[in-house]
Amino acid sequence: MTMPFDANTDVSNEALLVAFGNGDRVAARELTMRLTPRIVGFATRILGDRAEAEDVAQDAMMRLWKVAGEWRQGEAKVTTWLYRVVSNLCTDRLRRRRSVGLDTISDPPDDTPSAEAGMVQSQRNSALNDAVLNLPERQRQAVVLRHIEDMANPEIAEVMNISVEAVESLTARGKRALVTALAGRRGELGYEDD
Amino acid sequence: MTKENQLSDQELDDVFAQEAANEQTLSPALMQRILEDADQVLAAQKAPEISARPAGQFTLWHSFISAIGGWPGIGGLATATVVGIWIGFSPPAAIDELAETYLADKNSAYDFGDFMPSIDDLLSEG
Numbered sequence: 001m002t003m004p005f006d007a008n009t010d011v012s013n014e015a016l017l018v019a020f021g022n023g024d025r026v027a028a029r030e031l032t033m034r035l036t037p038r039i040v041g042f043a044t045r046i047l048g049d050r051a052e053a054e055d056v057a058q059d060a061m062m063r064l065w066k067v068a069g070e071w072r073q074g075e076a077k078v079t080t081w082l083y084r085v086v087s088n089l090c091t092d093r094l095r096r097r098r099s100v101g102l103d104t105i106s107d108p109p110d111d112t113p114s115a116e117a118g119m120v121q122s123q124r125n126s127a128l129n130d131a132v133l134n135l136p137e138r139q140r141q142a143v144v145l146r147h148i149e150d151m152a153n154p155e156i157a158e159v160m161n162i163s164v165e166a167v168e169s170l171t172a173r174g175k176r177a178l179v180t181a182l183a184g185r186r187g188e189l190g191y192e193d194d
Numbered sequence: 195m196t197k198e199n200q201l202s203d204q205e206l207d208d209v210f211a212q213e214a215a216n217e218q219t220l221s222p223a224l225m226q227r228i229l230e231d232a233d234q235v236l237a238a239q240k241a242p243e244i245s246a247r248p249a250g251q252f253t254l255w256h257s258f259i260s261a262i263g264g265w266p267g268i269g270g271l272a273t274a275t276v277v278g279i280w281i282g283f284s285p286p287a288a289i290d291e292l293a294e295t296y297l298a299d300k301n302s303a304y305d306f307g308d309f310m311p312s313i314d315d316l317l318s319e320g
Contacts, residue, residue, distance in 0.1 A: 037218035
């Protein structure tokens, strides 16, 4: 049985996932359209590489499809689970980069998004993204989840598998570092220099 | 760089808000890759269902077979059954002779009471 999801966007992610677990392909399409742009955006901000972020998103969605059949309703939010998977996959990739010594080469800012992505970043957002990419990895994740993905601290704690206090500490330190890093780029951010 | 050049909290929040408002798009190629993965998972879920059903119906039968040692056990059991029935209906002469030798003929056969202990045996002092 397939549900007319296009006509009813009120269907929860969880209901869609359960429908997919019962063999509904239309549910997979709706979940992909809802969730993938968000996790690609998150992974891009963490990794600084759109192509790599798309690979991570595909990997995370594959894991989601595989758990759909045994998803226990009411136990976890689909988005929290998915962000956690993405967070771990990004951490793995960053660790791998370090182990092969790629960190010695400066991270290229993701200022060349693929044409198909249609993501034209303004100078303002480039300045922010550069500064975010220069934060330590855990601070970066916490800041992006809190201030760009607009997630509440308890949910971030669940995604990152740390305490709420640790999230507060990471976001506070991350913000302070950003303020310092962006001080010389007020003009790019659209603010007049004092 | 002076402290005066630093962003205020409000300014930083505005920059975050602008970034968050940037709509992320999903490339058709990525969408296709992800949906192909979904199809692959669905196909894998359906495949074992077809072969699992007959196995599920004969679970007890399969347990019994494995308990007696598999199909060779079934062969042995069938042979023993046939031989038992054959002996029952048409006993070989050797078995009759054996029975007469050790149990005497049917006229002098023991009675059930012969196997019961006598009250005298129980009352006798030793």
